[in-house]
Amino acid sequence: MGAKIIVVTNQKGGCGKTTLTMNLAGVLGSKKKTLIIDGDSQGSATRWASSASDNKPFPTAIMGLANTGDKVHREIKKYAADYDYIFVDCPPAIDNNFTASALLVADLALVPVIPSPTDLWAAIGIQKVISNVMDLNENLQARLVANMCQNNTSISKEALTLIEEFEFPKVTTDIYQRTAYRQAAAFGGTVADLDNIKAHDEINQLISEILKLLNKRTKKN
Numbered sequence: 001m002g003a004k005i006i007v008v009t010n011q012k013g014g015c016g017k018t019t020l021t022m023n024l025a026g027v028l029g030s031k032k033k034t035l036i037i038d039g040d041s042q043g044s045a046t047r048w049a050s051s052a053s054d055n056k057p058f059p060t061a062i063m064g065l066a067n068t069g070d071k072v073h074r075e076i077k078k079y080a081a082d083y084d085y086i087f088v089d090c091p092p093a094i095d096n097n098f099t100a101s102a103l104l105v106a107d108l109a110l111v112p113v114i115p116s117p118t119d120l121w122a123a124i125g126i127q128k129v130i131s132n133v134m135d136l137n138e139n140l141q142a143r144l145v146a147n148m149c150q151n152n153t154s155i156s157k158e159a160l161t162l163i164e165e166f167e168f169p170k171v172t173t174d175i176y177q178r179t180a181y182r183q184a185a186a187f188g189g190t191v192a193d194l195d196n197i198k199a200h201d202e203i204n205q206l207i208s209e210i211l212k213l214l215n216k217r218t219k220k221n
């Protein structure tokens with residue numbers, strides 16, 4: 001068996017890859033053996049965890065593997081037996097093959113997108129990378145996650161139409177733009193440490209949705 005591997009990717013920077021990785025893995029990590037792999041040479045995930053205070057360290061183990069390039073799948077496999085879940089925070093670029101390599105051993109690709117036309121257009125390229133790897137890795141599923149949704153407006157019709165044109169469906173849980181996500185990064189924790197119930201709820205809801213997807217696939221195999 002071994003860990004379920006979740007790769008958070010989009011060639012676009014600033015769409016919330018690191019924010020989602022840290023909150024999903026951080027919350028799940030307080031219950032299940034979880035590892036975060038920081039695949040971005042900018043090291044934002046590693047810095048995030050390092051910002052935690054000594055008396056409340058970030059709940060989940062993290063290691064930086066950005067420089068493994070197209071061999072990251074070999075490294076990930078070495079940890080699979082020791083964890084229940086491994087999250088990979090990918091770099092924004094897709095041209096160094098790190099992302100394709102991580103996807104080779106992944107069970108789920110999560111693609112955070114800001115639901116605006118320009119951001120959605122920029123996300124089209126990652127589809128091809130994921131579907132190419134799907135030919136080699138039959139366990140791989142992929143889902144879009146709408147991030148930084150605005151509280152006062154639901155996802156625009158234009159954005160929804162674009163989302164429907166993607167090869168992969170969107171998860172039901174949408175993540176809203178909330179200061180809690182920025183605060184969590186600043187103090188090196190997750191939204192579970194803050195009294196923003198809505199942020200904590202949506203992360204919990206997204207976790208259950210992800211676990212359901214991963215379990216469904218296990219039963220079929």
Ligand SMILES: Nc1ncnc2c1ncn2[C@@H]1O[C@H](COP(=O)(O)OP(=O)(O)O)[C@@H](O)[C@H]1O
Nearest residue numbers: 013014015016017018019148176177178181182
């Ligand atoms: N749901 C959200 N609500 C508010 N701010 C967010 C949210 N998601 C991400 N951010 C902020 O947007 C910026 C980019 O997010 P980040 O996770 O670093 O993106 P990426 O890793 O894809 O480059 C950061 O400043 C982060 O705090």
Ligand SMILES: [Mg+2]
Nearest residue numbers: 017018040044
């Ligand atoms: Mg990042």
